[in-house]
Amino acid sequence: MVVYLIGAGPGDPELITLKAVKALNKADVVIYDRLANEELLNHAKDAKLIYVGKKAGQHYKSQKEINQILIDNGKTNPIVVRLKGGDPFVFGRGGEEILSLIEENISFEVIPGITSSIGVPTSIGLPLTHRKISTSFTVITGHEDPTKKEKQVKWDYTADTLIILMGIGNIKENTKEIMQHKDPKTPACVIENGTLPNEKIIFGTLENIADKEINTPAILIVGNVIEVYKTIKKFKDDNTQQ
Ligand SMILES: C[S@@+](CC[C@H](N)C(=O)[O-])C[C@H]1O[C@@H](n2cnc3c(N)ncnc32)[C@H](O)[C@@H]1O
Missing domain, CATH: 3.30.950.10 (Tetrapyrrole methylase, C-terminal domain)
Incomplete structure (x- = not known):
């Protein structure tokens, strides 16, 4: 079981790494943000998709709620992808998400993105x-x-x-x-x-x-x-x- 924290790049769906695409291909669950281009979800055809970003008029998930969604899915699915705009560690709160996975002893891998x-x-x-x-x-x-x-x-x-x-x-x-x-x-x-x-x-x-x-x-x-x-x-x- 592993959670991949992936940088989706700045917007253009071609500006993502090959390594990230390979992880999306094999994902069971993808948890994604507003700034991650939705076209990238086509790389994860068989995955369950969970949107945790803000949409007009809809409730915005707090970081605590997102951490819990990551933990719950990380414990019950072989491969989880957390897809974030740009690079996950540049104003992406990726560090907080990793720390919450560590607390629950869940394995993770970080795949950088173009910030x-x-x-x-x-x-x-x-x-x-x-x-x-x-x-x-x-x-x-x-x-x-x-x-x-x-x-x-x-x-x-x-x-x-x-x-x-x-x-x-x-x-x-x-x-x-x-x-x-x-x-x-x-x-x-x-x-x-x-x-x-x-x-x-x-x-x-x-x-x-x-x-x-x-x-x-x-x-x-x-x-x-x-x-x-x-x-x-x-x-x-x-x-x-x-
Ligand atoms: C929460 S930060 C996330 C940054 C992201 N982790 C990164 O490395 O690009 C969001 C900010 O990134 C910038 N941003 C993200 N995508 C952008 C884009 N396609 N064009 C311009 N600014 C962008 C904006 O300043 C936006 O307010």
């Missing part, structure tokens, strides 16, 4: 590091657990490129905080629905990106690498139009 934080910018041709422009990047949550006594996110990051996940709801407050540490004219861009047919890219600067119309899921990127990307994008756009 949206890197895969989404990379797929459009936006380099996160670039010689002479960016020597580092930091991935930050834009929605820190509000029940924490003291905030861990201080926004004083020194990395050249900032990648902010789950930050659209708080984009005004977050960009204001970042401007305490970075030039307000620093280029910023948002990528909505990255790697999917309805992908949208929105450009701005730290001081005005919050005023744009943005839909979720989306990531916010801040840094001068966006200027490099504009050159790459222009080439791509010019060549697509021909």
Whole structure:
């Protein structure tokens, strides 16, 4: 008996590993999230499917409930797949799920996925590091657990490129905080629905990106690498139009 914790990749159903597809092929049960592309379930033809993500007007399962579903299924089925968007260990609460399996002595294996934080910018041709422009990047949550006594996110990051996940709801407050540490004219861009047919890219600067119309899921990127990307994008756009 084993529970596979699998990263489904950023959205495009082809951006999943072969190892993950093999695990889906043999799964008895698949427990999946909102951000895992439902097309991937076609790899698990004979499996029982359990949806634990949020849907408009429906009850959203708490992490405690999800952990219990994993435990109950892990104890009664030979192969269980827990399918999560992106990579399970990047803002995916994968660590908590593994710890709850360990408490019940249930075997597990983690299969990494392409995280949206890197895969989404990379797929459009936006380099996160670039010689002479960016020597580092930091991935930050834009929605820190509000029940924490003291905030861990201080926004004083020194990395050249900032990648902010789950930050659209708080984009005004977050960009204001970042401007305490970075030039307000620093280029910023948002990528909505990255790697999917309805992908949208929105450009701005730290001081005005919050005023744009943005839909979720989306990531916010801040840094001068966006200027490099504009050159790459222009080439791509010019060549697509021909
Ligand atoms: C709960 S986090 C999960 C991240 C995931 N574990 C990963 O590695 O990509 C969800 C956030 O990921 C980002 N995200 C996930 N998929 C995305 C996509 N296709 N396009 C843009 N942002 C995405 C958004 O910032 C969203 O709020």
